[in-house]
Amino acid sequence: MLENYIPIFIVFTFAMVFALLTVFSSEIIGPKRPSKEKLSPYESGMKPIGTAEERVSIKYYLVAMLFIIFDLEVIFIYPWAVKFKELYHGSAVTPAIGLPVFVSMLIFLVVFELGFLYAYKKGAFRWD
Amino acid sequence: MELAEILFLAFASIAVVTAIFTVISRSPVISALFLVINFGALSGLYLLLSAQFLSVVQVIVYAGAIMVLFLFVLMLLRPEKEDKYFVVNRKMKIFAVIVGLFLFGQLAFAIFASDIGQTVSIESSRSEQIGKIAYIGENLYTTYLFPFEAIAFVLLVATIGAIVISKKKLD
Numbered sequence: 323m324l325e326n327y328i329p330i331f332i333v334f335t336f337a338m339v340f341a342l343l344t345v346f347s348s349e350i351i352g353p354k355r356p357s358k359e360k361l362s363p364y365e366s367g368m369k370p371i372g373t374a375e376e377r378v379s380i381k382y383y384l385v386a387m388l389f390i391i392f393d394l395e396v397i398f399i400y401p402w403a404v405k406f407k408e409l410y411h412g413s414a415v416t417p418a419i420g421l422p423v424f425v426s427m428l429i430f431l432v433v434f435e436l437g438f439l440y441a442y443k444k445g446a447f448r449w450d
Numbered sequence: 451m452e453l454a455e456i457l458f459l460a461f462a463s464i465a466v467v468t469a470i471f472t473v474i475s476r477s478p479v480i481s482a483l484f485l486v487i488n489f490g491a492l493s494g495l496y497l498l499l500s501a502q503f504l505s506v507v508q509v510i511v512y513a514g515a516i517m518v519l520f521l522f523v524l525m526l527l528r529p530e531k532e533d534k535y536f537v538v539n540r541k542m543k544i545f546a547v548i549v550g551l552f553l554f555g556q557l558a559f560a561i562f563a564s565d566i567g568q569t570v571s572i573e574s575s576r577s578e579q580i581g582k583i584a585y586i587g588e589n590l591y592t593t594y595l596f597p598f599e600a601i602a603f604v605l606l607v608a609t610i611g612a613i614v615i616s617k618k619k620l621d
Contacts, residue, residue, distance in 0.1 A: 325453075378526055383523070394511065397507055397511060400583065401587030401590060402587055426598070434606065
């Protein structure tokens with residue numbers, strides 16, 4: 323059973339190594355000859371005040387919250403997609419159900435998209 | 451060693467190390483990023499326990515969505531500017547060590563006092579099936595269809611609630 327997941331492990335490791343390599347390779351390979359002039363933000367410009375890390379707007383928070391909810395929707399579609407063919411046509415262990423399998427997911431999605439419609443109409447995605 | 455054992459040791463050590471870094475790093479954002487790696491390692495551990503669905507949920511929901519929310523909260527509030535939370539006085543330190551040791555003792559006792567392998571019931575062989583995505587798909591859309599549709603309504607309420615609370619100026 324675990325052997326089936328080896329390709330996924332390889333993909334994950336490759337992705338992680340690739341991401342770290344691209345981020346840090348320029349840091350490691352690139353030449354660094356800093357001087358006082360180079361490190362100053364502008365020649366004859368303003369000296370920086372405070373940190374570079376600004377506070378982010380609260381609007382991002384709403385987007386993140388809606389993202390969680392729609393992420394959960396994906397989670398519930400996933401087992402359905404895995405099992406759909408067997409439930410629809412039937413298999414050795416499960417009887418064929420047919421159209422109701424499709425309709426049940428459709429009801430789920432329609433109820434969900436009501437929330438999406440509400441968010442859209444209320445302007446949750448508008449960036450004013 | 452078997453493949454499963456090697457993977458377990460790898461994931462467990464990553465989980466422990468990143469958990470320690472989550473606690474000790476001064477910057478909350480760095481600490482949250484270590485928590486993401488910790489969630490990834492936990493997802494691997496779930497997979498080794500043949501809880502595949504939980505493993506996928508751990509990556510998609512926790513490492514993906516919840517950590518994004520955490521990071522936005524941290525970037526919004528900038529807690530590292532609140533210096534008063536980083537001041538550690540002597541009394542607090544002693545108390546923290548005592549409480550930590552107590553918790554450690556409790557956990558160690560719970561692990562070593564239980565006779566591992568003796569209390570596993572016959573039913574636990576079925577648990578290997580339960581964690582599988584196919585098993586969940588088989589039951590969720592047939593036997594538990596009504597709770598499944600109810601989830602849609604619960605999440606609909608959550609969507610509307612999130613918008614009503616955070617959007618003060620509704621138009």
